[in-house]
Amino acid sequence: MSQPVTASEASHQIIADLLEARTGQHLTESRRWRVNSALAGIFRTHGISNVDQLVCLLDHPQAGDLAQDVVEALLNNETYFFRDKPTFDQLPGEILPELAERRRNVRRLSIWSAGCSTGQEAYSLAMLFAEQAGRWDGWTIDIVGTDVSHRAVAAARSGSYSQFEVQRGLGVTQMLRHFEETPQGWQVNENVRRMVRFNQGNLLSGALPSRVPFDLVLCRNVLLYFDRTTRTEAFDRLAGAVMPDGFLMLGAGETVVGQTGRFAPTQHRASFFEPAGASGSRSLRKSA
Template sequence: MIDGSEASHQIIADLLESRTGQHLTESRRWRVNSALAGIFRTHGISNVDQLVCLLAAPPADAPDLAQEVVEALLNNETYFFRDKPTFDQLPAEILPELHRRRRDARRLSIWSAGCSTGQEVYSLAMLFAEQAERWAGWTIDILGTDVSHRAVGAARSALYSPFEVQRGLGVAQMLRHFDETPRGWQVRGDVRAMVRFQQHNLLGGPHPGRLPFDLVLCRNVLLYFDRLTRAAAFGRLAQAVMPDGFLMLGAGETVVGQTDRFVPAARRASFFEPVAAPAAAPAPTPARRSA
């Protein structure tokens, strides 16, 4: 049973959607109270109704209480080399193809949208580190972005708990790419040198690159958008991918029936290629009047 009135839950849902685009469906509302439990304890309240009252006039010690609520509701589930059968297509097919296409420029630019606490970004960097000879002399730039300030901070720290570092990584990879420290497992410098992070809202403006990216990963992000918001997100993603680049979605996501800006890449599950936007129709020529 959910504590608090339906109106209060709707206010919380509207707050999340306005700041992130995520649609808090009825099937996901069961987790609201557990997700907000820490905020309840901090402010000495017990339900969503009381929280909504605080949001109307946030206390002096929590001037951005609304952002705290949004951060608590975001799903930051991730792990290294997530969905490995899908991820394995990157070193086997996608990166070799991009190597061929970019061999003159010798530069590769990758964007991980919705990167959460960074495991996906560091997984990508490890792929390049493990194929150092192939990529010698190349500039590899991997950007991770997330709407969550907290998640981006954790990603930048490159520090993971024993539980986190064991999710998706073998022992050999742990020892090769991480140093054990008193605070946790730290990603090594050669891997960190390829990556950078920033806070960014996929729906909140232009893509974060100076130029379009060769590869964009946006996995398990669009699942939380309604149909119209998802279509808008695909439009932003289409602007972010080079015409001969790739978009990678989550294992359970597709563009089919969702957008006309991408088509499935041949024989590559979860990878899609951009379709050129239709050219604007020329303005009609004014009819000439006879003298």
């Protein structure tokens, strides 16, 4: 005989359903242990001590802002500059030169960082171009970052990072070249910021970023929080956002194999995938 569902279990399920409805993220049993710690700030703000009380507040007709605060608190915004460096190193060495050859007539590259969090990924991309300024002279580089979190997007737009944040993934030379130290923190230089813009957006719903399709889409460590059905939907959306001869970059350990028929692996290029049926990566395969 099954055990009855307790009030707390029911409340945790309501919170999980809220997160999934707003973001598509599936709050698995293995992630539920962190709910109380993630919501501790909200508990303090509202003078409550547990999820059951929070659910009662969420039931109020005017609880829209609180619901958004709950969702934002539960999102995993873990990121840092040049995350998964071996994967990132493939961009200036192989992927971007290949795209430059394909776009030599238009001299423009459009890149989307989907699930950009607080902006380090998008700014890392811009730094790659800034460090090869001569190679990209006369080109238009447009990098757009989107995230479901309003707070993360606001932080990304500010371009200001703490000492701890800039030290994660950046060497001293890069810090001094691309940032200025201010009383508020380390501020991204204008020559990097001008290539990047940020918008709040949900990968699964609403309009895609205005400049689609993109030559390169980064969607790293986002899909792993979706269940299989939602992941399939996300791949379908991403397929509509990538040029037929463009690339999709996933996180380390993520793959399209067994997940979708919309993309295929790019041989010997870990974490890079291409639209199914595309012939654009032949030269990459030959060079492998």
